[in-house]
Amino acid sequence: MDIGFKGYPFTWKNNQEGQRRIEVRLDRALCTAAWFAMFSNTIVFHELPLDSDHNPLRIEFEGLKSRTKTPFRFDARWLQKEECHEIVNRNWDAVGLCEDRMRKCEKELETWAKQMYQDQNKRLMEIQKRLEEILLNDRADDIIEEEKCLMNELASIWKDEELFWSQRSRINGLQKGDQNTNFFHSSTVHRKQRNKIVSLKDEDGNLFSHRADISSHVTEFYHSFFTKSDRIESSTIQDFPKLVTQELNDEMCIMPTVEEIKAVVFNLGPTKSSGPDGFTGMFIRRFWSRVGPDFCKEVQGFFHTSIMPQGWNDAHIALIPKVQSPEMISQFRPISCCNFRYKIISKILASRMKKWLPGLVSEMKAAFTRGGMIQDNIIILHEILHQFKNHRNGDWDMMIKLDMCKAYDLVDWECLDTILEAYGFLEKWRGWVNACIRTIKFSILLNGSPTESFFPTRGIRQDDTISPFLFILMSNTLSFLIDKALSRGEIRGIKLNQNCPRVSHCLFADDTVIFGKASVNEADHIQRILRHYGEVTGQEINASKSSIFFSKNTPEAIRNLVTNKFGFPPSICHDKYLGVPSEWGRSKKETFQFLLDRMEKKGESWKSLLLSPGGKKVLLKAVIQAIPSYIMSVFLLPLSLTCKMDSILKKFFWSGSMKKKSIHWCNARVLEKPKEEGGVGFRNFHCSTCTYW
Template sequence: MTPCTKKRLKGQLKWSGVVHAHNDQEPSRPNFTSHKFKKLSIESSLELESPISFNEVQSAVWLCGSDKSPGPDGFTFAFIRNFWDKIGRDIYMAVKDFERSGNIDKGCNSSFITLVPKSKDPNTFDDYRPISLIGSTYKIISKVLVERLKKVIPLVISPTQSAFIKDRYILDGPLIVNEVISWLRKSKSKAFLFKVDFEKAFDCLNWDYLDSVMEQMNFGGKWRSWIRGCLSSARASVIVNGSTTKEFSFERGIRQGDPLSPFLFIMAAEGLNVAMEEAMEHRIFKGITLPKSGPVLSHLQYADDVIFLGSWSTSNAKNLTRILRCFELSSGLRINMSKSKIYGLGVSNLEIELLARSVYCSVGCIPFMYLGIPVGAAMSRISQWSTLINKFQTRLSKWKASSLSFGGRLTLCKAVLGSLGTYLFSLYKAPVKIIHTLESYRRRFFWGGSTDINKMSWIAWDKVLAGGVDGGLGIGSLKAQNLALLGKWWWRFKTNKKELWKDVIIALYGNEGGFNAPSRAKKKGFCWGTIVNLHHTLSKHGLEFQNLFSNQSGGRVSQLVTSWMCGGRRIIVISFRLCELGESSWKITFGSSHLSRGVVCTPGEMAA
């Protein structure tokens, strides 16, 4: 077989794989109904279906990325913005036509599917991620619907889902899992954690199931017809070897690249949450009950990343797999059991292996990776940070051969090396040795262009890290970044009214989350204990998190002020998170000194 024939055959296999993924093999599925779905009010439902205004359409255009890859029509949003005065009215009329009919012309909802490899050496279709490059007209319609949906979706999505909802954070789940593992170990309880892998989740979602879920959530008929029109009119062709295949239509699934898709998926995934609530109510499944009348945890969701928590027993685990099978039959969302893993706490390795065999999944070991971050690990150990060290070394090895100026190295130190650890630093306090190692990498690269040779540093590194106002280059200290990111948890604990992660912390450590008893911080889980210790340590040095803010009307509100020492001088950085108080001028008081300059910004800007 010639190389050309092999290439053509590989392209045909890719195309057939995409088409197969979007063809429903079981057109007739059982209905999924429950009284436990959260419901929209009549007012919210009617607001979703209100007439679309010209300003909404214009706002949607400006919210779309200007330089994103175009779809089949070839128009970027930079072009549409530049010529909005000439074409804006025509685009608005196209959106109004969709509003009236609920249909989109076939050519306006076409897309190119590009297959992005998930691994370095992809061999099968499953090793690729299909990303849709969608036409501009449909994307504007989708964006208008998304902006409306964002306002009401928190009302119908349970606290266990932390994806795509305002004021919910990707690290809420890892924090909860960390603290629950720590508590289970100390209480010597038996439990299992089951991390499941959905197989092509976005591609396999059944449209009738999604429509049924929205109906049970009290979404109106017109809104559901709009969503059905968006899904059923979609067509696509696959980009293979630089050219496009024959266009095909969709029978199921939602497209990665469509602004609507993430929100439609979490509404569909709400069915799994409802199924788990029903199972626990009827004692089919037993979750983990936290002390002090705390929440009962059965699962945590981040879009299609789901981890289940249950009391240890074979029947409990088998019942869970039966629930997942029933959910699959209704929704089309299938669990790949061979890629799913079960973890045991308080039991022997043999017991874990026997349980894994009984549910046909793999055995996992604690600590493990969840949402891209290690959980259940003692992060005070240097060895647990090897992944971050390797990331630094990999990036630096790629730049070693490049002839970079001081300006180029400065930019890379700020934009790349300064952000590589942000995700880990947001949950864990890095050991002093790790901070020292990473800073030494940055210092050697900045002064010498390589980490192999330690060239002379003409200025103390602390001065280079300092901000421009203080005579530095503004690279920023990794230690200060770590402390500031951890300090956000204190602020969230004090300001969030009702969140699942906060309920878990209160159940385990009391109403004040342990901040009122810092001497007991060592008894807490490593993750939350370091956050409590951080507050206590900075307070001893006179750096209080809690300060008083007053607005023009004389009201006062407690807010977070992250503080740190830099070059022997106190630097105070204020996090404006005053979202619920509207636009106002603020006078900020720090002890006996005042910053009289008023700061005016919108709630959205303050939340940024």
Template structure:
């Protein structure tokens, strides 16, 4: 761009730091002076930036910077190539309402040259694709006044000119003083500003101090800049002490006692004594005094009367010395950063813990308009503060709401709303308050008496995170009309508490209004960014609401006591309408308090394990232990990301299914708002929240207000494929995997994801899960609709049958443990796996964006620690991770298939070759089967090695086992040498249950009994009520017994032992006593029939196992276990007539349930192509083979035929047989000709599941027997 020189130019003169250093030290030579003439010194308030980031940023915006250096105490030195480069600042400016005639290079040059030296416009301005404003990069001369607008004369068609006003917006500019023409402070606080009335200097000194006195100059002083370090909050250039918010502050209490008091004058001796007494009684280290009304001539006298040994800062920015600060230099050090007529901002160093905080002492104007300036200034300060505790306190001269006023006051709505808006904008929250609620009284003794809460203390989130237990007290007003506010120090330390949204807050009448007030604010930027900012703004509001609710459990106790009192009074006067109404109101209050407590306890019980689980709640207290955990998982999940080109397409011939074009179209179809809403409402309200603390309960309750924006966030992701880092910030909660963990690796990291991320991945999972049944081989049974974990266990038991027998073929099995399977998956391999199965590129890009952009913090005792980016792995807790790991493990199956087919040396396990079965998998739990020979085991080793190299998933040999049959004992040493596995012995645990070669014994069930003992005795059973013990018994039964009962027919001895423990716990609160008031059978009756609704364990066990039998009866060929049973157990026989004397122990036990199940199975005859004529009980008489002897079957030449052989044209067509009576009975059955055969389980006219039918039958039988006995 061309540069048009304006008529007048002047230049900014920066202060020479070398001259200041020379005046202080007198040690600089001429050479060093020339070097420092071109050097600027900077210091950042708050968190120190990374050096390389700062270096790159400075060089990008200030090309003349030659070098950037730093010191260990926080100072940065910027070396320029020449002095003139320091006097110019490059800034982006926006030109609003620019006439279209000037949207050219020449026009922009002319307009921008009146502001500074134009360099170039941005790309959008150059292309004229955005006409709202023009954006130009200019170099400003700070010594000249920066205009807010310029007037441009634009020629008209008639030859005349028209004046056009172009508004100018500076995108970034630090505070600029128009008096001294320098950066770093505003004009109103400039030290060279001369007031109309001179005021004498005030010297700040400490008696008997060895160091030089601290001097605060008067405003008319022409001396050198004062020694009180000033600071621009935005840039952080300040004194020599760096801000330290290290963990040292967390290891102790606040260690500072401070007070703020509007004393209403300090000239009187009694007022001075009151302040002095307050300092001594409360052991204060710092005090802020407001409205002292002390003239400069009386300052020394007043200081001696209050505390002569303290340091003082006196603000004369306004009349009547509005704000004074005093502090004990032995405990704190004060650096005043900014002075305003309504506040003083200072930085406080707490010496004993070497921690810095920011204090803003406020004395607001009485007028509404004057306070608006205060609100704006506080907002500006809040935007500049990053990661440093900040406290704002004093006399605000306004209230937050009507509850802070007692007496007749004018209309406070406008003032209160502006105060609330300021608090919302700054992110401040009120500290918990003790003592008097109202802090000001107008001292009237008549009806005009007025009380208000004008004084308060507010803090930011960082303050609460550092000192969550800090409070302030409102004391008696003494000689003033305002109460002093005392900040309580030495509060016992607690770890940083995270924000958790309590679902009971949604029941409040103000919940929706609260969300609406925040949500109506417009946030500049993407919708995703706006939603995250609004959620953050709601946190302090919900914190305050939760504080107002108080202790919910204590509220229940109080409400119950009020009800008892009301009922006692009503007993004395039963006809009193007032007492009747009081009793009714107390009942409502108790009902509401109980409901709130129950909802709170229910939610906390669901995710209380996040605060440490049952085992690890306090071992993380030591900082070194926390650092060790953070370092371990940062190494495991973080580090350098692997970038490797992987192509798995060579495995596609062995893939069971690849995505078709129609399926790919369905995967990338447009997401609808209804799908988003459904995904939100499908997430349980009591699921553990993410790092932001919001559960789905909040989103559901606030959906009418926030639903539109949240939906747009989700739609934006699927349109752009981009996630903000705030959305994918994940909290890792560490859960112990063993009883007494001693190693970091013995904890399982569970990811607590944010709701927005959960909704996105839930939608992806809904599309993905529908295709897994086609892609995943039948040998994998995890997370596929229709497949059951019990099938894996049952099939494994069948394959291990006979391992203890010598005469069977030699066999072996590998129980493979993958080391940290979720945490070590390489992302490039996952992408290659998705391409292998034919997923569309857009769908893959969505998944990659979700899994490759996480940041992690770890949760210890409910507090987040550490922060690092992930570079590999999936995380448990992410809805999408199990399905992706399932696809990863399917690649291992394809690799093994390829090697087996190409390697002729592999031999299948006994009874596995027909189904080509060599693997059973449930996610990363693997069982590999083969013949016990070295060649076959080599195939497995080769496949696992290739898979580990590609995916990053390595086998853990210490936890992997080789199981050998007795016939393979001769090959034991050779096989173990090939794999380097441990040798396994039976019973070996698989999926939490024992793998058995012979039968299930009582000793094998001991782990189940121990778990029940631990679960019941772990609770204080004696303290639990009877009803709570019933609920605990039900939960223990569901959690432990059902899993065992669906895999084994439990021995009756074990069932009796379990019921004995439950019975003792129910009546006595422990498992050691054998005592019962009612028989256990009656306890297991339904509630409506007088029982407690506890399921009978024997009936439950048989019912759950009957589901497996039903899978065979209904010929469920989606189950690999059913397929195997038809090949190797049933052959061509029917399950109804096959002998129960052969096969494994589990198979024989299962067959003995046929007699109990058959009454509930009903056949409807259609074409007859699937029912066996002789073996299936399709007739109400039962199985025909039991009714017809061998002679008639052979005479009719129908020994092994299907039912369709005796049906023609929809009618029975039987050949001549001997038993005519049976044929007539059969002819009475109707045929649904043209339909299909079907079976079902029913009880009466109601169709039910087989398990439920069995349970209902067992309950009916047991109740019938008991009733009969009772009548006798």
């Protein structure tokens, strides 16, 4: 496996300048998974070159050692032990809130588990030693019976180990029946190494390398980032139509029953990342008969008082690198990990809102609404771009593609509450929502250990079940402002033909595209709309990632005037929209080459070398074959491309690599047969893309 690196991304250059300059990463440090398990704090640094065209590598075997205690995590293996059930039952008999009882369970479970697995490791060594002795001696009947017992005990220990590493690997695609302990373990250590933060730089170039300094810098950055700005204006949303009826309010504000709460608990993912309390859904589901009534009582108490129970809304922020070898905190993506018990409340609110959402938002919003499909927006965009390319006469048209900067994180709470009130939601419902978003306590996970906690004053969490629905309602303000300007004749939109309705914009979550006439006057009106939208919601447009595309007949002078007014770069529209290329030329194969690159990258992953043939088959079917499915649902892929995809899949199945030749032991058609007919069950990519058409 590749240990990874910190610092400059390349290790060799050809000492040329301009377009002739070439830089690649040729030098790297490799190790086995077993070695890395022993020296998991190893870090490789790319140093500056002196008289060579290669960068020297500096390897530190200690790295950044954390002396802080890692948070408690409920272990799936404990559910198989009778002692775990006894500990939970004993501590749940105590008087107090769920928070207090869970803390008591946590302390006793940690003490018990530490001693138990120390004893289990000793027992594992004893079993292996005894089995070696048995294999070297004569095999009498009593010895054979002892061997069977020892093998069963050894299999139980191995099953525990596989369950432990599968829980920590975050891998969901592999099924039971194939022991993938090495794969799960390697996935875990590789992810941990990739996400490790050794040092950070601030905007002034100051380097922080000690944990205390990094912790202070990270906490200060996110505390400032989640602090509310002073800009808020509600005048533009006062004439919102009240779309929430009395019937809707009555249904939304019903007290949840025990049956509804139980259905939510067993619908949420039991193995998803836990929050600060460390208890996953599998704990509550397994012990539902014992702990369920108390959780139901506190959940119903929240809906009665609108007061969040103590500790329920605490959350960790995990930092996921957005680039390879990040150097600044802005190059990490913050993902919050909520407590499972909070997710119960959030899921109840989200489930009720989901039913009524389509009637509350614009028909141009397709995200998270029943009947709304992401493919609709893609097809509409491609039809309009096709007209842009062939538009030689008539009015000049333009398309503005907006990128919102940190859309969820910049949501203003006051504005959100004002919008919910404008829709007609009752104060009771808004009180529940405000309790969910305003009582959060964050702490940053720095290399697995939490930093000092803080309270945000703006933003909604991306992993919170209710967040997408709240964001849709808030961003529907933009649809309202655009539709209002369209009705006044301030903007024109686009009409593909006489029988089509006018299309002024397309929205999917925070992806926004606005269509209009390419003129300075219309650009002024759109700018005013975007400025008002930002003032009332706190949203900010990322000008560097936004772009403008013009119809073919638009004069160059008009293009320059409109582009300069917005400050967005002009686009030739080769970028992507909702993960799909906006347009292509004569060769579809070149346009969709990124699918082949993505499949090859997955196949060449070092983790795949640790898979057994059975595990390899499951990985191919669950991951590799799923990569082009989204594109296939929108476009018919060319035969030459699907044949290449089939070749990649078959080659990886037989050799475990994209670069290593091997014997194909049967015809490719045999692999595509169903398992019942003696095949493997791989789908033919050409047949798959044809099924959508």
